[in-house]
Amino acid sequence: MVKPIKIVVVYQSLLGIYGDRGNGMVLAKRLSWRGIASELIMVEPGQPVPTNGAVYLLGGGEDQAQIAAVDALRADGGLFRALDDGAVLFSVCAGYQILGNSFTVGDDDTVIEGLGLLDVDTRRGPVRAVGEVLSHWMTPEGDDYLLTGFENHGGYTTLGPKAAPFARVELGVGNRGDGTDGAVQGRVMGIYPHGPLLPRNPLLADYLLGVALDRRLEPLPNEQVNDELATLRHQRINVVRHTKSLSEDTRWLGERS
Incomplete structure (x- = not known):
């Protein structure tokens, strides 16, 4: 019997204020439409993060939620072990920021050490980025695919040499108004837009599943x-x-x- 593909939504109660759990739901549905069994797992703080997932998802949250999530994930260690075994990690907004080397919180811009899974650093920007964002993502086939979503973040993110931009911004702020949005480093990816993002951009959803399964998914019939x-x-x-x-x-x- 073929084991179901496990999709893990991490800490929905902390990092899910914009309905980002919908990213997990659309991944499971698009697998189902292809006749591929999946299991959508919701993990909350205090519960062990399973190490045998194929795709892990982090969503958006507030300052204190970010700190709590970082502390819990570092103490648990399951997410790190899953990535060592080849899992895919996709994060948005606050979830993206905590994957970096550091980020700031509060009116005094306290610097918090991140999980170090992306070579990025986030600091408070000059103006809050709020509104629809359009960005160009280059598919593995070399096609220019427009990503559509909604950004709402005060942090501006700078990429280090180990991380590459995820997309090129047409409208909106993205990372820090420099024409880029998000970062990718191996099988770890982050980007700012909510929406939730994957229901609004099905080709990206299929891409993540393809990376997790180590094969290109055929278009839905x-x-x-x-x-x-x-x-x-x-x-x-x-x-x-x-x-x-x-x-x-x-x-x-x-x-x-």
């Missing part, structure tokens, strides 16, 4: 589902671009008046 997802994505992207254009036009008029 249901063409109607694929066409409807593509249409909805196209409509959302056009709305975001149009809204951004109107915002810039209004600002220009204000500067001229």
Whole structure:
């Protein structure tokens, strides 16, 4: 009997304030549509993090939740062992920040040591990044795929030499307004947008599953589902671009008046 693919959502109560558990749900559903058995596991602080998962997910949270999550994950050690065994780790926003070398919290910008799984450091930025974000992600096939999501973060992230940018920003702030968003280092990935992100970007969901399974997943056979997802994505992207254009036009008029 083939064992189900385990998808582990880590510390939903701490890192899940934007419905980021939906990332795990969409991974399980897209496996199910392909006839591949999966198990969606929710792990909370105080529970051991299983070491035999294929994909681990971290979501967004507030300052104190970040500190609690870092302390608990470091003490547990299960996530590190799973990554040593070849698991994939995908994180968004606060979950992305805590994977780095360090991040800051509070009004006094206290520096907190991160988990050291990504060569990035996060510090408070000059303005909070809030709003829709569009970024270009290069697929393994070399295609330019637009990622759509919602960013809401005060931290600005700088990448070190061991990490590569995950995507190139078209609209929004991303890492720190430098035209990049997220970071990737081996099988560990982080990026800022919520949404949840994977339901809004199904090709990225399939990519993560493919990395975890060490094989490329064929497109889903249901063409109607694929066409409807593509249409909805196209409509959302056009709305975001149009809204951004109107915002810039209004600002220009204000500067001229």
